[in-house]
Amino acid sequence: MAIKLKKFINDKNRGKFLFAAWMILPVLLAISLFFRSYSSVEYYGDLSFELVRVYESISLFLLWIGGFLGIVLLFITNVYRKKYLKPEQFELSKLDKIPSEVFLLLCLGSGAFIFSTIADCCGKDIYVLGHVLEDAGDIFRFVVIFGVQLLVFYAAIFILYLRYVQKTFFKTCWCVQVIENYKNRTVLEKQIQDKQKVVFTRTLLLFLILDGAFLFEAFYEEKVSLLIVTAVAVFLEIPVLKNMLLNKAYQEMGKLVRHIEALAKGEEVPKECRLSSEELLYEADCNLANIETAMEKSIQEQLKAERLKVDLITNMSHDLKTPLTSMIGYIDLLKKEELTPAAQDYIEVLGMKQEQLKDMIQDLFELSKATSNVEQLQMERLDMSKLLVQVLGDLEENPDEKDSMVRLKLPEEPLYFTADSRKMYRVVQNLLENAKKYALAGTRIYVTAEKNGNRVLAEIKNTASYEMDFSPDEITERFVRGDKARTTKGHGLGLAIVSSFVKNMAGNMEIEIDGDLFKVRIEFPYTEENEVQGWTKYQS
Missing domain, CATH: 1.10.287 (Helix Hairpins)
Structure with missing residues (x-):
């Protein structure tokens, strides 16, 4: 018996039999209650005593059979549930689209009908569904209706149980979905x-x-x-x-x-913003995703081209250093030789040109290091006011031919910020030299510095001696000069180097052009006087 029961439990196809058994069990109990009620002599006095005993025996027998069958079904169903009713063994179906509230209402409604029907059967008269069950036809109709209600009840219970096991009950609840969507x-x-x-x-x-x-x-x-x-x-x-x-x-x-807002801000699009294939505007979402992919591809290509430019500049600056060193050595040797005055003049010109070439190669080398983010910065606390005064003092030793007057306006309190002192000296020096070089003769150059909130700002303004028909973004590109006629010295790398230095030191540089007025502004986070200073920043 135990072996047969074990084989029965291990058979996956027995689920249908279990369902049928659970359908039959309540019907047996209901029929047993019918016979119990029909055996009531007080109400049905025309029944013989022998027939009453028969009805009572049938009712008791059906109750015992139903009770035993119920215990066996509970045991088998529990084993079957643990063995086969596992979450990973179920697949989604069309029923999963129906809200859980529907099955909950079906379960409660059919359960209430079953309970009220059984309660009616326990009375002394068989008054069920608004009628007295007097013959076999009435009982058959009752069994059919009762069976349908049982089918609905069991189906609803089974689906609710599966959703509980799969932990999808609340996910499929219409009320929960409405609340989540509203939030x-x-x-x-x-x-x-x-x-x-x-x-x-x-x-x-x-x-x-x-x-x-x-x-x-x-x-x-x-x-x-x-x-x-x-x-x-x-x-x-x-x-x-x-x-x-x-x-x-x-x-x-x-x-x-x-x-669209995420794309405009350059941010990653959240998953909850994407539409599924079943939604109406899915094609529009796909088109936006294609635009995003195309933009990312374009950005990657631009970054690749930028890296190639940096590599080219780096390799070129390294390759030019070797022949330049030889040129400098040979020019120094020629200067020591006894040459004619004309030859000496030629040597002086060569010396000047090689110095210009040396400066340009050095600028290329610094630009390549700044843009490739491999430079080591010695960060320390600096005072913007002292830095401006120091650089201006050094430039006064080499007076400009245009004799532009510099007007300096600085606050009394120190303007502390954190940066690399050598790089910042180069930044301020380049900006002031550009202002002196390109300023209209006889005009003034205004240099100011101040603290704005938690930022330190320095601003340099001058009136240009030429028409500025370029944009602020364009002038910071490599090898771009404001003086397109190239009547002045320079190779168009100064502002590109300055912009890279400022960015690497966590600063910001802005250029503003208003007619002939050229304005450049640099700003850095303000550093408190008692903050730790003197640390190294590595670019990676």
Whole structure:
């Protein structure tokens, strides 16, 4: 017996038999209650004593059979559940799209019917479903209706159990979904709902008044038909209110708007902003994703081209250093030789040109290090006011031919910030030299510094001696000069180097052009006087 029971349990196809057994069990119990009620001599006095004994025996026998069958079914079902009813063994179906509330209502409704029916069977008269069961035809109709209710009850219980095991009960709850969607509304949805708030409130009040009137009339007149009409009306009103509160189209458009905002800001698009293939605006979401992919590809190509430029500059600066060193050595040797005055002049010109070439190669080398983020910075606390005064003092030793006057305006308190002193000296020196070089003769150059909130700002303004027909972004590119006629010295690397230095030291540089007025502003985070100073920053 035990071996047969074990084989029965291990057979996966026995699930259908278990379901049929659970269908038969309540029917047996109900029939046993029928015979118990028919054996009531007090109500059915025309029955003979022998027939009453037969009815009682049948009722008792069916109760014992039903009780034993129930215990066996509980044991087998529990073993079967542990062995086969596992979450990973179930696949999604169309039933999973039905909200859990529907199965919960079916379970409660059919359960209430079954309980009330069994309660009726326990009475002294068989008054079930509004009729007295007097013959076999009535009992057969009752068994069919009772079986259908059992089928609905078991199916609802089974589906709810599966959702509990798979932990999808709350995920498939319509109320939970509505609450989650309401909490996660997009900005567009909130704006539309704010405009429709009055209409939604009036519609809700209208539905409540009508439903209340129908319910009052149904209970007052004791009409079941009005209750059914009210239930159908509520069932139809819920989707209308849900559509007004959480419109699917508005939700999808809101996700697209958030998708576009993320693309505009250069941020990663959140997963909750993407649409599924079943949604109406899925193609538009795919087009946005394609645009994002194309933008990323374009950015990668630009970065690749930028890296190639940096590598070219680095290799070129290294390759030019070797022949330049030889040129410098040979020119120094020629200067020691006894040459004609004309030859000496030629040697002097060569010396000047090789110095210019040396400066340009050095600038190329510094630019390649600054843009490749491999440079080591010695960060320390500096005073912007002292730095400007020091650089201006050094430049005064080499007066400019244009004799531009510098007007310096600095606060009394120190303006501390953290940077590399050598790099910052080069930054300020380059900016002031450019201002002196390109300023209109006889005009003034204004140099100011101040503290703005938690930032230290330095600004240099001058009036250009030529027409500035370029943009602020263009002038900071490599090998770009404001003086396109190239009537002055320079090779167009100064501002590119300055911009890279400032960026690497966590600063910011802005250029503003207003007619002939050229303005450059650099700013750094303010450093408190008692903060730790003197540390090394490694670019990686």
